[in-house]
Amino acid sequence: MKHIIIAFIGSLCPAVLINVDRRNLIWAGFSGLLGRLLYDHLVAIYPGSALVSVFLGTAVVAVYSEVMARVRKTPATIFSIPGIFPLVPGVDAYHTIQSITEQDYVEAAVFGINVVAKASLIALGVLVVSAVFRKIMLNKKQR
Amino acid sequence: MELKAVMRIAMDAGEILLSNGAETYRVEESIIKICNGFGYSCDAFVFPTGIFLTVRSPDDESESSVRRVKTRTLNLSKIDRINTFSRNMVTNPSSFEEATKELEGIRTSDYYPAWIRLLCSAVVAFAYAFLFGGNLNDGIVCLVIGAVVFLLNSQMVKSAYLPFLTFFIVGFACGFLSLLSQLVITDTHVYIIIIASVILYLPGVSLTNGVRDLLAGDLVSGLTRLGEAVLVVLAIGMGAGLAISISPTIRASAH
Incomplete structure (x- = not known):
């Protein structure tokens, strides 16, 4: 329960800072909540599935954003940018830098690859979903 | 017309x-x-x-x-x-x-009022301290650092906008203040505080927009934005790394 509230606040407040309109703020908060909820759930059930879970979490955020974009008639980024905040691989990024300062480059590489993989998967999750949605919308227009 | x-x-x-x-x-x-x-x-x-x-x-x-x-x-x-x-x-x-x-x-048209933005950046750092598994002390330290770094950042953006230098200083400030807080309040996790206070300045937008550009076939824009995201991450990382490496004594007491 605590994590749900934190994830909600954790994407609502960034939404305020990038100036999301007042009537969309709550919905931007739910975006991050959904993504983080799925991620936590998957990691709890399947330990060691962090990478896949990040991808699926982002995919949920992206689907939600595209749907809400149609419902609320605004760009999808208004929901997807705050939504991916709770999924950012911050801990790994810190350990990468700390290992570099300790000159433990093997450890740094391990964490660094994790960061790059997770960031790429976040990007890929958004990419796949919005590609599918754009394709569907184009098909609709052509008919 | x-x-x-x-x-x-x-x-x-x-x-x-x-x-x-x-x-x-x-x-x-x-x-x-x-x-x-x-x-x-x-x-x-x-x-x-x-x-x-x-x-x-x-x-x-x-x-x-x-x-x-x-x-x-x-x-x-x-x-x-x-x-x-x-x-x-x-x-x-x-x-x-x-x-x-x-x-x-x-x-x-304007942003939200400054005090709301200040409050939000403090609360973001507070919330992410818990999300990364910190305790209440971590959260309180983050609340303060989040507010200080927001003021620092908005001052720098206002006076002279040098993007990568700004990010470098933000990273350094987050790292340095987090390590400094170890001297005042014990029972905190320094890495959680650094990440939670820095998370707001990570280039999530450049990343997602870059990918969306690539997807839409705007190859030049997409790669440019991804390159920008990488540079920002490096600038923040170097700033935080510098802070970590110049305070070995503080770090030793942290572990």
């Missing part, structure tokens, strides 16, 4: 979109939508740093112009409003005066 007037409106709308963090394809689509709405055809070529636009009238008269976009911030409500504006231009085109007035209104 005249060719030049349409060009002016389309260009202004595109500039507002681009300088407030819209994806490249959205800028191009909006410019094309506005021009088509007034019955002109056009070609728009948008980079993260500028716009090229040629507008053609039905009797083959044409006009070209270039607009350089230097500042890029993030203001999603402006993107939202321009989006609505360009859609309205298709359904019921307004006069030049009305359109310029509306654009000016969007351009000068």
